[in-house]
Amino acid sequence: MVAGVLVLIVVQSVMRGFEDELTRKVIGFQSHLTVTGTGPLRDVGPLLDLIRVEPGVVGATPSVVGPVLAECGTRISTPRIKGWDPETAPSVLPLIECLVAGTWSPGPDQLVVGSEWARANRAEIGSEVNLLAPQQIKELVGPKSGPANQPKKIPLPRTFRVAGIFTTGMFDYDSEYVVTDLGTAQELYAIPQAVHGVAIKLDNPGQASRIAESLRLRLGLDLRVLTWMDHNQRLFAAVAVERRVMSFLLFFVMGVAALGLSGTLITITVQRAKSIGTLAALGATPLQIATIFTMYGVVVGVLGSFSGVVGAALVLANRNGLSQVIGRLTGQELFPAEIYHFTGLPVRYDFGVFVGVALAGMALSVLAALVPAWVASRTEPATNLRRA
Amino acid sequence: MIVPLLEVRELRKSYQLTGRPALEVLHGIQFSLNPGECRPICGPSGAGKSTLLHILGGLESPDGGEMIWKGESMKGWNRTQGALWRRGAVGFIFQSYHLIPDLTVEENVRLPAMLAGVQLGELWEDLLDEVGMTLRRDHLPGELSGGEQQRVAVARALILEPDLILADEPTGNLDGASATAVLDLLVRMVRERQKSLLLVTHDESVAAKVGNPLRLLDGRLAEKEQ
Numbered sequence: 001m002v003a004g005v006l007v008l009i010v011v012q013s014v015m016r017g018f019e020d021e022l023t024r025k026v027i028g029f030q031s032h033l034t035v036t037g038t039g040p041l042r043d044v045g046p047l048l049d050l051i052r053v054e055p056g057v058v059g060a061t062p063s064v065v066g067p068v069l070a071e072c073g074t075r076i077s078t079p080r081i082k083g084w085d086p087e088t089a090p091s092v093l094p095l096i097e098c099l100v101a102g103t104w105s106p107g108p109d110q111l112v113v114g115s116e117w118a119r120a121n122r123a124e125i126g127s128e129v130n131l132l133a134p135q136q137i138k139e140l141v142g143p144k145s146g147p148a149n150q151p152k153k154i155p156l157p158r159t160f161r162v163a164g165i166f167t168t169g170m171f172d173y174d175s176e177y178v179v180t181d182l183g184t185a186q187e188l189y190a191i192p193q194a195v196h197g198v199a200i201k202l203d204n205p206g207q208a209s210r211i212a213e214s215l216r217l218r219l220g221l222d223l224r225v226l227t228w229m230d231h232n233q234r235l236f237a238a239v240a241v242e243r244r245v246m247s248f249l250l251f252f253v254m255g256v257a258a259l260g261l262s263g264t265l266i267t268i269t270v271q272r273a274k275s276i277g278t279l280a281a282l283g284a285t286p287l288q289i290a291t292i293f294t295m296y297g298v299v300v301g302v303l304g305s306f307s308g309v310v311g312a313a314l315v316l317a318n319r320n321g322l323s324q325v326i327g328r329l330t331g332q333e334l335f336p337a338e339i340y341h342f343t344g345l346p347v348r349y350d351f352g353v354f355v356g357v358a359l360a361g362m363a364l365s366v367l368a369a370l371v372p373a374w375v376a377s378r379t380e381p382a383t384n385l386r387r388a
Numbered sequence: 389m390i391v392p393l394l395e396v397r398e399l400r401k402s403y404q405l406t407g408r409p410a411l412e413v414l415h416g417i418q419f420s421l422n423p424g425e426c427r428p429i430c431g432p433s434g435a436g437k438s439t440l441l442h443i444l445g446g447l448e449s450p451d452g453g454e455m456i457w458k459g460e461s462m463k464g465w466n467r468t469q470g471a472l473w474r475r476g477a478v479g480f481i482f483q484s485y486h487l488i489p490d491l492t493v494e495e496n497v498r499l500p501a502m503l504a505g506v507q508l509g510e511l512w513e514d515l516l517d518e519v520g521m522t523l524r525r526d527h528l529p530g531e532l533s534g535g536e537q538q539r540v541a542v543a544r545a546l547i548l549e550p551d552l553i554l555a556d557e558p559t560g561n562l563d564g565a566s567a568t569a570v571l572d573l574l575v576r577m578v579r580e581r582q583k584s585l586l587l588v589t590h591d592e593s594v595a596a597k598v599g600n601p602l603r604l605l606d607g608r609l610a611e612k613e614q
Contacts, residue, residue, distance in 0.1 A: 274484075274486060275488050275489070277447070277486070278482075278486040278487075278488060279488075279499075279503070280447065280471065280474075281445065281447055281474070281480045281482075281486070282474075282475070282480070282499055282500045282503055282544070283471055283472070283474045283475020283476070283478075283500055283503050283504060283548075284471060284475075284503050285467075285468045285471040285472065286467050286468060286471065287468065288471075288503060380447065380448055380449065381442075381447040381448070382439075382442040382447040382448035383448075385442075385447065385482070385486070
């Protein structure tokens with residue numbers, strides 16, 4: 001019972017901590033709302049003004065984001081390019097704070113790239129990167145345009161140099177994004193004076209759904225407003241499902257412990273048949289005998305749950321030290337920082353989890369004791385005395 | 389006219405054995421016991437003496453017949469009613485003492501009162517003194533001799549001053565001197581308190597010290613009580 005309660009609380013707390021950390025990173029490095037249309041949005045100025053006056057909105061920036069074909073040295077990849085408007089983007093995306101090398105100077109021939117993308121493509125500050133946008137690829141593989149007697153134009157990739165490298169701690173961002181200035185991104189995507197959408201930052205990301213609904217009403221049906229939760233629905237759903245499945249499985253650990261307790265108590269009813277028969281001979285009612293055995297369950301449940309809760313609190317308090325010890329013993333780091341970007345194992349101390357798991361442990365122990373208690377109370381006293 | 393303390397009418401009991409015909413242990417047992425009366429139940433091994441005693445004390449259900457306690461039929465009582473009746477009316481003494489091994493002498497003696505939720509005052513100390521176990525009050529049963537354990541069992545049986553003491557071969561596990569001492573103590577204490585005693589024994593000399601015997605042979609009383 002101790003192990004069941006301990007493991008369930010530790011797993012629940014760490015998984016919830018992981019969710020919190022994930023949420024913190026998502027809402028920290030992603031816009032909280034995005035407004036998009038059915039195609040590129042032209043003359044986005046009035047739209048930005050309309051969005052900025054919405055209560056709860058602290059920043060809005062035009063956004064051009066999309067895949068490009070990149071060549072860095074001998075490596076080919078397909079990162080997503082992001083157009084950076086130096087006037088408005090810093091109020092929405094805190095990427096500048098994530099710069100770990102070089103300078104934040106996305107421009108017509110300069111890129112700031114994610115650290116994981118840089119690592120995978122062996123890019124360093126000053127490395128040359130050639131980008132081919134979808135429009136150029138379309139021209140390359142599509143039918144020839146213009147007079148029939150003129151040769152087909154072959155679009156050349158645009159050459160950039162890596163000016164800076166950022167690390168957000170989110171593998172998806174760090175491995176997928178390269179940043180240039182907004183105008184260059186518009187040129188690459190052949191949408192001059194237009195953008196793909198508007199990225200919005202809120203003072204309270206938890207209000208994203210409410211504000212999104214309000215914006216939908218104000219902006220009209222032609223525009224689509226998505227929240228950070230919509231964008232990461234699958235990720236959060238996967239984490240939540242994983243937590244529920246693990247809890248469900250670990251609940252069986254407690255179930256097995258309860259079965260063990262039930263088996264122990266049934267053995268005790270057989271071993272202590274003489275005492276049970278004697279108690280009955282002395283005038284103990286069936287209820288009193290059942291209560292004695294149920295109290296076994298209560299005592300085991302209370303002590304087991306209490307020990308489990310204390311043990312879980314100790315394990316959680318020393319989780320990073322324990323994780324290092326296990327890592328040293330097994331020769332493998334349990335949560336490599338370069339993959340998870342956690343300075344420590346995340347945790348959320350939720351009073352409800354501690355109390356809920358402890359109560360479940362106690363309830364299971366009492367339930368486990370009920371069967372032997374019932375058997376002990378229903379057996380005829382003479383039968384128990386004969387067993388002796 | 390004296391109302392019998394316990395009246396037994398046509399008591400029958402058989403055991404169903406797997407793959408074999410039912411074994412009839414008691415065939416229409418009938419007798420009565422007056423308040424303050426002490427009677428041994430004699431008979432050879434397998435005569436059904438212990439089964440009869442268990443049924444009389446409500447530890448086992450009869451297949452048929454009726455028991456009447458102070459004029460009231462006990463037929464149809466449920467287990468809880470039986471337990472509550474046993475608690476106030478009957479004191480048991482067993483051949484193997486049946487003390488609770490984890491409890492001290494004092495706790496074993498006080499156990500019936502604890503189960504009944506009765507405050508005892510100094511009665512338990514007087515009883516321990518009377519059976520000569522005061523100095524061993526903090527000992528566990530495992531630390532006592534057979535004679536000492538049975539003296540504790542006598543004190544336990546009398547702690548709530550029940551009207552009827554049921555003793556199942558109380559000297560069966562004791563050597564000669566201890567057996568005599570325990571039996572004398574039991575009979576004396578029961579008589580002094582004017583309680584009734586039914587004592588199962590196969591030993592005629594024991595029976596002779598208790599009173600007019602009920603003789604049980606093959607599940608039948610040798611002469612039916614009127």
